[in-house]
Amino acid sequence: MAKDKKQPRPKAETPKGFRDYFGAEVTQRTEMLRTIAGVYHRYGFDALESSAVETVEALGKFLPDVDRPNEGVFAWQEAEEGDKKGDWLALRYDMTAPLARVYAQHRNDLPTPYRRYTMGPVWRNEKPGPGRFRQFYQCDADTVGTASMAADAEICAMLADTLEAVGIARGDYLIRVNNRKVLEGVLDFAGISSDDPRRPSVMRTIDKFDKVGEQGVMELLTLGRIDESGAKIDGVLLDDMVAWRIVQYLTQKSVPQMADKSEELGELNARRIASMRQAVGGSKIGNEGVDELEVMARLLTAQGYGTDRIVVDSSVVRGLGYYTGPVFEAELTFEILDEKGRKRQFGSVAGGGRYDDLVKRFTGQEVPATGISIGVDRLLAALRAKGRISDVEQGPVVVTVMDRDRMADYQAMVAELRNADIRAEVYLGNPKNFGNQLKYADRRKSPVAVIAGGDEFDAGKVQIKDLILGAKIAENATLEEWKDRPSQYEVARADLVAKVRAILDGQD
Amino acid sequence: MAKDKKQPRPKAETPKGFRDYFGAEVTQRTEMLRTIAGVYHRYGFDALESSAVETVEALGKFLPDVDRPNEGVFAWQEAEEGDKKGDWLALRYDMTAPLARVYAQHRNDLPTPYRRYTMGPVWRNEKPGPGRFRQFYQCDADTVGTASMAADAEICAMLADTLEAVGIARGDYLIRVNNRKVLEGVLDFAGISSDDPRRPSVMRTIDKFDKVGEQGVMELLTLGRIDESGAKIDGVLLDDMVAWRIVQYLTQKSVPQMADKSEELGELNARRIASMRQAVGGSKIGNEGVDELEVMARLLTAQGYGTDRIVVDSSVVRGLGYYTGPVFEAELTFEILDEKGRKRQFGSVAGGGRYDDLVKRFTGQEVPATGISIGVDRLLAALRAKGRISDVEQGPVVVTVMDRDRMADYQAMVAELRNADIRAEVYLGNPKNFGNQLKYADRRKSPVAVIAGGDEFDAGKVQIKDLILGAKIAENATLEEWKDRPSQYEVARADLVAKVRAILDGQD
Known part of the structure; x- marks a missing residue:
């Protein structure tokens, strides 16, 4: 990697007529x-x-x-x-x-x-x-x-x-x-x-x-x-x-x-x-x-x-x-x-x-x-x-990071989800700004976000956010049918996998 | 494809350092x-x-x-x-x-x-x-x-x-x-x-x-x-x-x-x-x-x-x-x-x-x-x-051709087998020499050959040959345990799929 620093930067481009395929x-x-x-x-x-x-x-x-x-x-x-x-x-x-x-x-x-x-x-x-x-x-x-x-x-x-x-x-x-x-x-x-x-x-x-x-x-x-x-x-x-x-x-x-x-x-x-x-x-x-x-x-x-x-x-x-x-x-x-x-x-x-x-x-x-x-x-x-396959792929469940010292706990959560064959990841960017984590989940097309900070850990709970339902409610704020449905749930830590599974099954 | 016929034949070789992968x-x-x-x-x-x-x-x-x-x-x-x-x-x-x-x-x-x-x-x-x-x-x-x-x-x-x-x-x-x-x-x-x-x-x-x-x-x-x-x-x-x-x-x-x-x-x-x-x-x-x-x-x-x-x-x-x-x-x-x-x-x-x-x-x-x-x-x-995967792949069931005018009947047999999710093919080489057909099945590592000529068609029957058992018997001709086991069966045409399935299951 040792190179002459005066060389111009290479262009980040596929050669003409070639392309990359994603997801x-x-x-x-x-x-x-x-x-x-x-x-x-x-x-x-x-x-x-x-x-x-x-x-x-x-x-x-x-x-x-x-x-x-x-x-x-x-x-x-x-x-x-x-x-x-x-x-x-x-x-x-x-x-x-x-x-x-x-x-x-x-x-x-x-x-x-x-x-x-x-x-x-x-x-x-x-x-x-x-x-x-x-x-x-x-x-x-x-x-x-x-x-x-x-x-x-x-x-x-x-x-x-x-x-x-x-x-x-x-x-x-x-x-x-x-x-x-x-x-x-x-x-x-x-x-x-x-x-x-x-x-x-x-x-x-x-x-x-x-x-x-x-x-x-x-x-x-x-x-x-x-x-x-x-x-x-x-x-x-x-x-x-x-x-x-x-x-x-x-x-x-x-x-x-x-x-x-x-x-x-x-x-x-x-x-x-x-x-x-x-x-x-x-x-x-x-x-x-x-x-x-x-x-x-x-x-x-x-x-x-x-x-x-x-x-x-x-x-x-x-x-x-x-x-x-x-x-x-x-x-x-x-x-x-x-x-x-x-x-x-x-x-x-x-x-x-x-x-x-x-x-x-x-x-x-x-x-x-x-x-x-x-x-x-x-x-x-x-x-x-023909609409027989969608080119939008659902993203993974995102476990957000409220407390960066608890990374091992968040990793344990994703491991549990994955062992239940649920696609899941922990947020690995800078966790300071929580809004960025939800924006990330949105960009990832995540169906569910898991949230746990000090209060939740103390109480043995986790927050689980249904992002797809949440997005629908946000789009149709006036619709009666969704008004009473919460898109975020607090469940016992032990029920994490079961609740995420239930939300994913309901989204289908 | 129109080419100067005096050109020497190209060599059929992968370039040096490259190879092909089979099966x-x-x-x-x-x-x-x-x-x-x-x-x-x-x-x-x-x-x-x-x-x-x-x-x-x-x-x-x-x-x-x-x-x-x-x-x-x-x-x-x-x-x-x-x-x-x-x-x-x-x-x-x-x-x-x-x-x-x-x-x-x-x-x-x-x-x-x-x-x-x-x-x-x-x-x-x-x-x-x-x-x-x-x-x-x-x-x-x-x-x-x-x-x-x-x-x-x-x-x-x-x-x-x-x-x-x-x-x-x-x-x-x-x-x-x-x-x-x-x-x-x-x-x-x-x-x-x-x-x-x-x-x-x-x-x-x-x-x-x-x-x-x-x-x-x-x-x-x-x-x-x-x-x-x-x-x-x-x-x-x-x-x-x-x-x-x-x-x-x-x-x-x-x-x-x-x-x-x-x-x-x-x-x-x-x-x-x-x-x-x-x-x-x-x-x-x-x-x-x-x-x-x-x-x-x-x-x-x-x-x-x-x-x-x-x-x-x-x-x-x-x-x-x-x-x-x-x-x-x-x-x-x-x-x-x-x-x-x-x-x-x-x-x-x-x-x-x-x-x-x-x-x-x-x-x-x-x-x-x-x-x-x-x-x-x-x-x-x-x-x-480590012997955890074999590099020998079992071949398809081969339906042999005794009578080339009955190709449609043989094709119907392989279609039935495939519809039952059994890998199967009809012999497409020159059917004149039946020995060649069995040699072909051997080279293909076929587990089973299906045989039907005029007699079988008239009687509504097919012959089904267990090639793996047959090979074992041929190798160990003196072994008592195999002496009484036939490696070829005559079954009703309607039982073709069931019998082939039974042989394949028994070979596992």
Whole structure:
């Protein structure tokens, strides 16, 4: 700590885009992660906590230019050792790239298939914005080493169970399932084959469906459009008929033949799957995708997951480029008020799908895998917006200090309260000004204050103040019902715990 | 994922000095952190999770040389913005420096005193060695904004409660308390004043007491010594008498006058405090330190924390340089076998003390603070070494797949098991080779396998295999007692859950 005293004081600030979390923000997240881990564990998934730091080489996606790493990750170069240049290391930006590294590294010791869950912070070196942080939590479950659609169906079922376990009621969420192969089939059938130079542009346009909607995609696939700022965005110049067919698929507006198998697949799934079957025509890969969705729908229906919880939906397009088969997205369907007081749907809280290329990077062998990532902070925000959890945490019982020489007696009181599993603390600031002690209790959101000075000790008594009732009385001084209720009680010292307990129980 | 295919494959390796944690390693740590948080919370401490990334400036201790940061932290420079040079950022190396930053930043919104706990990984950019990792967990509790010894006593009491809560029995741990001011008093009294040029060397030498022992310190304070490698270490050249007095203090060998107050302080504390009083002579700061220890001892005795749990001990010297008042260290007193089969004491699992300069760096105002840091990974290692927790986690019940067309039926079985709160999964690998499925169950450490093929489905039955009993029978094939016990049962499909539950209960 010996430092040059002339140096300016450091600024007490979190770096831009980072924040601290206090009290209930932390404990509620911990509790939610525990609940989620409980569901994952019951499904047979094993915990994994991989290193937060990876070699840039293993993360793969972001490699260093010459001397400085790319944007996107926080990276640094290790010091040289002798004439060996230091490795580039980076903070993980998601949980999937590290999983691929872990599986490749430990594959001889891990069971196959390997079901694992993991939760923790990830870091993105992006421009921070309002509500956008550079460190946030992810909570993932993945099954590595099986191509079976049963694994994908299981992930979706588990996601539904998880959302209900953390407090999202059935009916307040919907898990939508699509398959990247179906989209490829639609493009094949529309005459845009996988080596067609227009295909990447078409894919990128489809990815914008969530943002620009039906009309927007139609325009972008054909002649282009004028965006909100007035700028002209070039179109892909597809024939209207081809573009129309793609949009029909995305919006599921094509009229299906009478769907069969509706009992096995669920009525709505059966109709949508029939519609997809039409949209892919004779495309081999497209039909493979529809078959996969059919298998998933059948498994989920058999397990009692109806289309009110998990449903086939061709409009799930976000992030399709990343995945190789089924893709899932969970959204909350209730409305909340946004910061401007407008009603809006809460939207997506989890997403995932099947990806087959990640482990191959390391081993050369294809290892199929599928998984889900839950945005824990968004889910917490949703529960708070719905009023299902409060972000105000009740504070501890505060034992005030009237006589600083009796500290041991006050400590004995808090010890008794804690032993009765009541959160309690003694006031440790300067006890001179008693008003400051009550202000402190107020700031701590304490439900009860305990007061004992010389008179009380002599008489073997304590004063117990119901702070929540006291605050209500202060706010509503005229209300008859509270006028006769005292908010402060004198009880025998031996009854301290019982009386505090009674007040706390009454406050609930 | 589109990459140049000619690039060599990345290595699937954690960076040097980092590791991954699997299964029970993760869940047991999570459980321990939850238990610790429960005790801290009951004591009135509030959760805090600060950003893992700080500006190097705020961390303070390690500032970048010219272009590259010092050793010790993982640090990197942000990209320039316009002509503004990017900030240097770093991963936190402990929880105390970030607490000082958080308190300085949010002091107007936080209660004073502010009791907070925090748990999470910290990172050190050090040369990794066996058992020494560059990422590890810390679990801290601190009280900021009070100079009262009641805060220090509370921290020690809470630490004792915490150790017992996680499974360290009373008698298996000892919290030793010293005070840096006493040491300063001893040096004052020995004629080595605070501006004496020999003082820093004397302090550094005393810090080595844990390593080199009584004889070593005596030699280093006088003429020097020859270390294990044969190298000559220069001594501080104190007079023998002065050095002897310091060593007497460290080893508490001076004979105290008859200790009074033994009832209030605890017999052993009273004797040691009297010995310290002698060792500091008329030194003002020394007597201040002894007074502080006396206050702590009195508070702890009054709360029933005897010297079998928390004891004054002048030999606690580690890290004294960092602290400004009381210092604490918790050690486990039981013996374990080390990697070479030799018995040794487990040693330290937590340490802390009072420090007053950290917040001042930011605000200029002195803010007294005291706290403790628990080494969670060491504590877990201790419990494992004692056999109090197992590092083998029981796996899930595995429902095997005899007929891949009946996947929905198998899924229904696992769903029933999970709904009964039994951890269960269906086999998702290639079901062709049934032997592989049982090998998988073995690797998963599954207690039970469920088996159903066409015959069973036709008859409305399932086979249930007790894998743990089966393994025992296989190991002890001659044992009469197991000969008549079947390890596989055929039960009605409706009795699946009840039978699995009965087997699991019997295995406990």
